[in-house]
Structures are given as structure tokens and as C-alpha cells.
Amino acid sequence: QVQLVQSGAEVKKPGASVKVSCKASGYSFTRYYMHWVRQAPGQGLEWMGIMNPSGDRTSYAQKFQGRVTMTRDTSTSTVYMELSSLRYEDTAVYFCARAPSGLDASDIWGQGTMVTVSS
Amino acid sequence: QSALTQPASVSGSPGQSITFSCTGTSSDVGGYNSVSWYQQHPGNAPKLMIYEVSNRPSGVSNRFSGSKSGNTASLTISGLQAEDEADYYCSSYTSSSTYVFGTGTKVTVL
Numbered sequence: 771q772v773q774l775v776q777s778g779a780e781v782k783k784p785g786a787s788v789k790v791s792c793k794a795s796g797y798s799f800t801r802y803y804m805h806w807v808r809q810a811p812g813q814g815l816e817w818m819g820i821m822n823p824s825g826d827r828t829s830y831a832q833k834f835q836g837r838v839t840m841t842r843d844t845s846t847s848t849v850y851m852e853l854s855s856l857r858y859e860d861t862a863v864y865f866c867a868r869a870p871s872g873l874d875a876s877d878i879w880g881q882g883t884m885v886t887v888s889s
Numbered sequence: 890q891s892a893l894t895q896p897a898s899v900s901g902s903p904g905q906s907i908t909f910s911c912t913g914t915s916s917d918v919g920g921y922n923s924v925s926w927y928q929q930h931p932g933n934a935p936k937l938m939i940y941e942v943s944n945r946p947s948g949v950s951n952r953f954s955g956s957k958s959g960n961t962a963s964l965t966i967s968g969l970q971a972e973d974e975a976d977y978y979c980s981s982y983t984s985s986s987t988y989v990f991g992t993g994t995k996v997t998v999l
Contacts, residue, residue: 805988807935807990814892814976814978814990814991814992814993815927815929815935815978815980815990815993816990817980817987817988817989817990820987820988829986829987830987831890831987832890832985832987865934865935867934867935873940873941874921874923874925874940874941874980874981874982874988875923875925875937875940875941875980876925876927876935876937877937877940877946879934879935879936880934881934882934
């Protein structure tokens, strides 16, 4: 069964960092792109960035440049999204979503990880 | 990169057809056939409904169809059903090698 399973909810203080994981199973991990998307409470979807299948290239939304880092561990088929210098407005559900090569769309999504920034 | 513009809400009666838009620019929607549509029910992850403007993934009902003209893409839901009530988001690849989502449309089945 193809699935993406994300890590659990996090509560962080302003200025801290958070690292969300996304474990892939049921497919060849190194043949798909991985997007990260977030959704603040009651708001729409916001694209954060993408990692290529070989894991050596990333592209981030300008809004998150300098604060977001996407990495992966091929041995465990897990991708990570780390967001630093957290602000209250970073409170959101963070999703990972895979995209087949050559397809500018995400066909499988993780269940989402709630990140709450609170003092 | 500004979000693509979608109407905030659209409604229709069961059995009817509805169409709503996703407007961008020549740097995103108008420049690429890389428009996709996602359905999201409350508390759930988005689900891919349409990719590459008008293609349906396996398992998605043929009541959903997509099109594009210029800088505006559209999603049509025909034979509206209660289960179609959800939020819908468009997405496009951009000339900056990034992606952008639409503002979202809430579909209500009357």
C-alpha cells in the first residue's frame, strides 16, 4: 500500500525550530519528487517547497527561503522538513505529498502534522 | 508569488452542474499545462482530482472535468452529489520553478 506517514503533532515556542518527518512506503522512494505544503487553521493551502527524486536539489517558495530546509534519509525512505525561527503565524498543518517525475501534481499525501507555535 | 484567484464559494443543487475558475497570469496558469485541482474535506488531506489541466487520475469520477483558456483554468462538477461538498484548490507550476495554490473554493450542495 502506497502511503506517506508523518510524525506527530508538535508544540514549539517562538524562535525555535521544528522538524517534521514523512516516511514513504509501498513505492520506490527515489523515483518521486516530494512537496511540502502547509495550511494554517481555517486557511488555504500554501506551497512551501520541493525536493527532487535524487535528493540533491530543492526549490523553496521565496517566503520561506532561509528558514526552511528539506532533507531525506534514503535508508529509511524518510523525508524531513525543518522550519526555523518559528513565529506564531507558522501555526499550521504541514503536509508532505509525492509527485511522479514529469507530473506537476501530487497524487499521494501524508496525513498532516499539526505544528503549534505558542509561548 | 501571489495565490491564484478562485471564487470563495459556489453552490448547486443535487444533479446540477457547477463550474468555477482559477485565475492566474502568463507566468503560471497561462504559461504551462501544469494546472491541477484538489478536493479537501474537513480534517482530511487534499485529494488529487485533475492533473495537467484536464486529466483525471484513476478512480476519480468522470463527473469532474477541467479546462483552461488563457490565464484561467476551470473545474466543472456535473451531476452534483452530496459527497462533492468540500473545498477545492487549484495549483499551477510557475516560471520561477515553484508552485502556487489557488485561494480555494468552498462547494456547497444545497
